Amino acid sequence: MNHEQVSPQYSPFAAVRLFAYWAPPVVYAGAIFLLSALPHPEEELPSFLGGISDKVLHLIEYAGLSLLCYRAFRWAAGEWGAKHALWLAIVAATLYGASDELHQVFVPPREADPWDLTADALGALLGAVGWRRITEP
Known part of the structure; x- marks a missing residue:
């Protein structure tokens, strides 16, 4: 098969582009999953994060996921x-937050918290909207 027979959507450049945009949100989501699998994640956090509300951490965490998802969907x-x-x-990002809360039900002594999901959804909103406003004024 010569170069002209290769569909542009399946070109090597397209594969690199897909990987470059989709790998970050997938890896980030995997990190969230691993943190959720810890029975006491607060013990694993760096000490400077110790005084920050877990709701604020959820908001920041899901703002990051949403930002990465926005980039992937956009490009x-x-x-x-x-x-x-x-x-x-x-x-x-919000659905992933919901699945994350469900996942925590199966990790003793953790439990699902609707307020965590609320913080996740707000973070998802702020992350995607904020990134869009910054990159596409």
Whole structure:
């Protein structure tokens, strides 16, 4: 097969682009999962984070996930994904937050907390909207 027969959407550049934009949110989500699997994650945090409310940490955590999802949807999910990147990022990060709370039910002594999910959703909103405002004024 010569170069002209390769579809542009499956070019090596497209594969690199997909990886470059989708690997960060996947790795970040994996890190969230690992933290959620710890019975006492507060013991694993750096000491300078010890005095910060867990709700603020949830907000920051999911703002980061949403920002990364927004980038991926905006630049590596086709025309429809780009057009709806803001809402897709917010919904994806919030749903991941919900699945994370469910995951914690199975990690003794942790439990699901609807206020954590609220902080996750607010973080998802702020992360995606903030990144969009910064990068696409």
